[in-house]
Amino acid sequence: MEVQVLGPVEVRDDEKPVALGPPKQRAILAALALSPRTVVPIDRLVDLVWGDAMPAAVVPSVQSYVSRLRQALDPLRPDRVSRPVLVTRTGGYLLDLADDELDARRFEAEVTALHDVVRSLPESGPPPLTAEELAAAEARLVGALGRWRGMPYADLGDSTTASAERGRLADLRDLALEDQVALWLALGDHRRAALQLSSLTTTHPLRERLWGLRAIALTRDGRQADALDVLAVLRRTLREELGIEPSPELQRLQAAVLRQEEWLKWTPLRQAVAAVATGTPAPTTAAPGIWPAFERERHAADLDAALALAATGQTTFAAVTGEAGIGRTRVLTELAVRAEAAGFRVGWGRCSQDEDAPPLHPWQRLLADLGLPDDPEPTKADPFDRWGHLVDVVLDAAAEQPLLLVLDDLHWADGPTLRVLRLLAEAPDPRPLLVVTSWRSPHARPTNALGDLAANLGRRHALRIELEGLSADGTRALCAAVAGRPVTSAEGRAVHARTHGVPYLVVAYAREAARTGASFTDVVASVPTPVAELVRRRLALLPPETWDVLAVAAALGEADLARVADVVGSGPDVVLDRLEPARAAGIVQEMEFDRVTFTSAIVRDMLRQQVPASRAAWRHGRPRLAVAHA
Ligand SMILES: Nc1ncnc2c1ncn2[C@@H]1O[C@H](COP(=O)(O)OP(=O)(O)O)[C@@H](O)[C@H]1O
Ligand SMILES: [Mg+2]
Numbered sequence: 001m002e003v004q005v006l007g008p009v010e011v012r013d014d015e016k017p018v019a020l021g022p023p024k025q026r027a028i029l030a031a032l033a034l035s036p037r038t039v040v041p042i043d044r045l046v047d048l049v050w051g052d053a054m055p056a057a058v059v060p061s062v063q064s065y066v067s068r069l070r071q072a073l074d075p076l077r078p079d080r081v082s083r084p085v086l087v088t089r090t091g092g093y094l095l096d097l098a099d100d101e102l103d104a105r106r107f108e109a110e111v112t113a114l115h116d117v118v119r120s121l122p123e124s125g126p127p128p129l130t131a132e133e134l135a136a137a138e139a140r141l142v143g144a145l146g147r148w149r150g151m152p153y154a155d156l157g158d159s160t161t162a163s164a165e166r167g168r169l170a171d172l173r174d175l176a177l178e179d180q181v182a183l184w185l186a187l188g189d190h191r192r193a194a195l196q197l198s199s200l201t202t203t204h205p206l207r208e209r210l211w212g213l214r215a216i217a218l219t220r221d222g223r224q225a226d227a228l229d230v231l232a233v234l235r236r237t238l239r240e241e242l243g244i245e246p247s248p249e250l251q252r253l254q255a256a257v258l259r260q261e262e263w264l265k266w267t268p269l270r271q272a273v274a275a276v277a278t279g280t281p282a283p284t285t286a287a288p289g290i291w292p293a294f295e296r297e298r299h300a301a302d303l304d305a306a307l308a309l310a311a312t313g314q315t316t317f318a319a320v321t322g323e324a325g326i327g328r329t330r331v332l333t334e335l336a337v338r339a340e341a342a343g344f345r346v347g348w349g350r351c352s353q354d355e356d357a358p359p360l361h362p363w364q365r366l367l368a369d370l371g372l373p374d375d376p377e378p379t380k381a382d383p384f385d386r387w388g389h390l391v392d393v394v395l396d397a398a399a400e401q402p403l404l405l406v407l408d409d410l411h412w413a414d415g416p417t418l419r420v421l422r423l424l425a426e427a428p429d430p431r432p433l434l435v436v437t438s439w440r441s442p443h444a445r446p447t448n449a450l451g452d453l454a455a456n457l458g459r460r461h462a463l464r465i466e467l468e469g470l471s472a473d474g475t476r477a478l479c480a481a482v483a484g485r486p487v488t489s490a491e492g493r494a495v496h497a498r499t500h501g502v503p504y505l506v507v508a509y510a511r512e513a514a515r516t517g518a519s520f521t522d523v524v525a526s527v528p529t530p531v532a533e534l535v536r537r538r539l540a541l542l543p544p545e546t547w548d549v550l551a552v553a554a555a556l557g558e559a560d561l562a563r564v565a566d567v568v569g570s571g572p573d574v575v576l577d578r579l580e581p582a583r584a585a586g587i588v589q590e591m592e593f594d595r596v597t598f599t600s601a602i603v604r605d606m607l608r609q610q611v612p613a614s615r616a617a618w619r620h621g622r623p624r625l626a627v628a629h630a
Contacts, residue, residue, distance in 0.1 A: 001076040001085075003095075004103040005033050006169070007149025013076045020072060024049060025065040027155040032086070032095035034153065034165055036102055041092040051157045066093055103147050104169060110144040111176045118179040121186050131187065138183040145176055174204065181213055185220070188266055193217040201230075205237050208246060212253050219257050220266045225350060227257045232368040239371040258333045258348075291481035293330055294503075295474040299465050303335050303436070306463050307342060310434035311402055317425060317457050318434065321441035322467030325504025328438040331467065332406050335436065339404040344434070345370055345397070346404045351412040359414045362407055363390055372397055387420045394424065395431055402432035410439040410450060418449045425456055441466065469501030478503060479520060482510035491520035498524040498602060505602070539603070542581050549578045550587070553596040554607035561594040 004010040009030040011018040020026045031048040032040055046058050055061070066086065073085040087094045099105040117137050129137070152169045156162040177200060184193040197214035204210055211234040218227035231246070231254045238244050256264055303318060310316040320328050336346045347370040349362030367374050372393050397403060407413070407421065424435065439450060470478060476492025499505035513523045542550070552567045565572045572594070579596065582588045589597045598604040
């Protein structure tokens, strides 16, 4: 027999429902179930069931309801004589239910037991349980949550006792939902976790753990920008509702998401299972923290000087440029951490490649980070008013506390975003304000607006940092730090030759080496998928006629210009013109001795793989790579 109170009261005997009579009679059962094995005095019972609407002669009704309940329930117990379900005691009644005969108690026991399991899961790294064990725990939680049929103790009114118990059960249910999400995360079901967390954070906007898990789920689902958005929303909510800052854990999490720290990554369970099976400790790739930034000390010092200048009240600008993956965001992130330690408030806006991003989105993000109000009337007819308003908001805030504003990836900025930045650069009154921007350079197709801005910053004597690839030594050190094993100088040179020290590429190869255990020399012989994607994105920016020439040059292999011109069927001057965007984008090098040299062997190999062998095939259309991104 089981009494069920997680919804309108029900009794089931071997799954069969037991008839419980009219509403008040059922309510009396629910009221007794609120505190099983405890005497409930008649006046309390009346209070719980009738509240203020108590009829005149209520006690006889209670007695008759109880007696009919007894007739329904006692037969359900084999030893009914020695141990009846409903017992009369002086002044009241008692429902003699074992813990496993009341669904609320079973729910509670199950949820707390499973919570101990979930609590044992490490924040990062392989869980101590196998995939099967995790799935079994999740199934049990599904079963426990399935016991809910509606509002608990639905037959009772809003008395304090009933409400308190409902609240307690609701908390347990939230705990179960949260634990379920943690299990999904451990199982690698990041998307499902993110969806569930989006609804949980809406219901519980002040529960930081939920927001943290949501940011982790989004990051693991490859949505780093959304993860940062979510943390910005939390920061704003906490500020507005409670006037407090997010906990240090969440602040660390935000930095970790920005830096894409290793421990955020999901550890595939295959590994975990193997580790459990063989009893060997799992690899320690999941240690918190990230590898250090190599060979950026000088730039860091320059930026610190800019920060110090801003701290004296001088509005200061800086721009960090370099090709994709060179480490712009990393430099900015490290700066943001130092700035916060120096008492600056940091606002971060990133421009998005996403065509759907609304205009001024980076500024909105940045203001949200700072907890500043956005435009009160976004529908203002004159855009100038809106832009000026944004500038004013920032300047006012800087007057209160030193500010660091970061605008990352400006090569994707919308026009209004750049306009606001220019207005800010033209603002006459100095403020303790450091504005650091970043964009890709050499930019394949510089927009006029970005060019104008760069010139404008130049006039303001903005600090300009052009990031270069790491040296062969730096490349070797980064490989060793990421892969967690010694790297020979020959291996370091091989990776450097392949990547030109672009950290993103170096990291991709080092991860591949760590994953496969292969030597770096073998690993660089192939193109890891993320690298291929990066190269494809860069190539996709080039005009089609450049493509054709590049394809030929790659097929011929570092050919001299005359041969390329010959195959393409035009003069060397035309070939040079067409290669110019590729040179500006850093794909081919300055053409010396009339040779076409690729800056990266990866690009050359990729082009080769994609270009059909016969000239006729490529001549009549863009090479396939380009088509794939058209
Ligand atoms: N100097 C460096 N030393 C070590 N790792 C670096 C360095 N610069 C960047 N990285 C790493 O390389 C990857 C790409 O860097 P990122 O800052 O995202 O490049 P960008 O913003 O220029 O595209 C990140 O994983 C980052 O942590
Ligand atoms: Mg970046």
